[in-house]
Amino acid sequence: MKKNTQNLTVEKNMEDESNDNSIALRVENLTKIYNTSAGRVVALDNASFSIKKGEFVSIVGPSGSGKSTILNLVGALDRPSSGKIFIDEVDIFSLTDSEIATMRNRSIGFIFQSFNLINRTTVHKNVKLPGIIAGMSNDVADYRAMKILEALDIAGKAKQKPVNLSGGQQQRVAIARSLINNPTILLADEPTGNLDTKTGDDVFAMMKNLSHKFKRTIVMVTHNPELAESTDRSIYLRDGRIEKDVVN
Secondary structure: OOOOOOOOOHHHHOOOOOOOOOEEEEEEEEEEEEEEOOEEEEEEEEEEEEEEOOOEEEEEOOOOOOHHHHHHHHOOOOOOOEEEEEEOOEEHHHOOHHHHHHHHHHHEEEEEOOOOOOOOOOHHHHHHHHHHHOOOOHHHHHHHHHHHHHHOOOHHHOOOOHHHOOHHHHHHHHHHHHHOOOOOEEEEEOOOOOOOHHHHHHHHHHHHHHHHHHOOEEEEEOOOHHHHHOOOEEEEEEOOEEEEEEEO
């Protein structure tokens, strides 16, 4: 297939950018309050932190501490009650709803515990779909999807449907899908939660390689203390507040 030059190639998009120490994500005084029938619930209370490009950061804390709230806000799936979030120095909630949707598709990659793949279509089409939605030509999306699948050692399953793959293989496909638009940030919600220990360790090692070799910025929610301690930093939450921010 002829390479279309209207977009950067996968090779360039995934190259080592180790000299780039700029800030990928900046969170300022982030607060989220829910008004429920049981009363006012402060899910997140004045949280602030920054993450450099290429950092692999884990968000850790007990149930109800605010981990999922942070992920939803950073992923622009919900709006904060107050505070700001900057991705590539753009204040995302200063944008219109349409602009936020475009930014979310192009700048943020999502990796879910339950994979969230479309079982009625092939692995290859699952991976290329976000590229098509972002306006990528079909030829470029085809090429990029295959190159990423090759890089993640899952290209041999490109024509199969996700339902026929193992859990670890499905998560590799989900990671490939998250990379198709060369996002600024990958948000991973318990990405090894549905996997056995060995498979989970393999998936985690792949994510760590993406971060350290290819400078992918990853924010991962996890309950696994061993995985958290193996990331570059761990941000510990309790009762909606940042309890500590530790370099591992």
